Amino acid sequence: DVQLVESGGGLVQPGGSLRLSCTASAFTFSDYYIHWVRRAPGKGLVWVSRVGTAVSTTSYADSVKGRFTSSRDNAKNTVYLQLNSLRMEDTAVYYCARDSMRGGGFDYWGQGALVTVSS
Amino acid sequence: VMTQAPLSLSVTPGEPASISCRPSQSLLHSNGKNYLDWYLQKPGQSPQLLITLASNRASGVPDRFSGSGSGTDFTLKISSVEAEDVGVYYCMQPLHVPPYTFGQGTKLEIK
Numbered sequence: 438d439v440q441l442v443e444s445g446g447g448l449v450q451p452g453g454s455l456r457l458s459c460t461a462s463a464f465t466f467s468d469y470y471i472h473w474v475r476r477a478p479g480k481g482l483v484w485v486s487r488v489g490t491a492v493s494t495t496s497y498a499d500s501v502k503g504r505f506t507s508s509r510d511n512a513k514n515t516v517y518l519q520l521n522s523l524r525m526e527d528t529a530v531y532y533c534a535r536d537s538m539r540g541g542g543f544d545y546w547g548q549g550a551l552v553t554v555s556s
Numbered sequence: 557v558m559t560q561a562p563l564s565l566s567v568t569p570g571e572p573a574s575i576s577c578r579p580s581q582s583l584l585h586s587n588g589k590n591y592l593d594w595y596l597q598k599p600g601q602s603p604q605l606l607i608t609l610a611s612n613r614a615s616g617v618p619d620r621f622s623g624s625g626s627g628t629d630f631t632l633k634i635s636s637v638e639a640e641d642v643g644v645y646y647c648m649q650p651l652h653v654p655p656y657t658f659g660q661g662t663k664l665e666i667k
Binding site: 472474476481482483484487496497498499532534536537540541542543544546547548549 | 589591593595597602603604605607608609612614615644646648650653654655656657658659660661
């Protein structure tokens with residue numbers, strides 16, 4: 438079965454850094470875009486970043502541009518989200534999700550990784 | 557901007573429910589398809605895909621869920637609400653990207 442498993446969440450002080458990982462299995466990883474989506478406490482879903490099949494197709498929400506960096510290692514079936522200059526408003530559960538690539542939505546999601554930014 | 561209505565819904569089991577999603581830009585592509593997805597996030601779970609391209613049910617989604625609409629006016633309908641349908645429903649547009657934008661979410665509760 439297709440699986441996405443996030444890791445790397447935790448507690449970090451404002452201004453600090455964290456790296457999330459999303460490891461995939463049971464599909465041809467290199468053929469798919471992977472997205473990061475977050476949900477802050479009491480808020481709705483917000484798209485954060487897309488990692489394309491090529492590095493040049495990575496994109497970001499304005500709220501994280503210049504602070505977050507997405508990358509992928511196809512040999513490890515893993516996508517990374519590097520979170521720098523963290524703010525309290527970045528506190529959220531971060532999900533990775535697979536783009537079906539057929540106009541068919543984000544068809545598989547990970548279980549989520551909690552990032553808490555607090556002093 | 558994706559505007560959902562209502563933001564909360566309380567429904568008796570067996571009754572129908574309907575959620576509206578109005579994007580600020582048309583989601584009708586020149587290929588004739590409407591690029592609008594619906595997701596459900598159940599309590600304590602990750603989001604799950606319900607509907608793609610405005611009206612296509614994702615794999616495994618019960619047929620009591622249906623999507624309709626075109627351009628700037630879309631609707632998700634549940635023909636007969638069940639207890640397991642509780643959660644927050646989101647529409648999302650994957651056409652005018654980046655960014656991919658979600659609606660505010662509609663919380664469905666059971667009476």
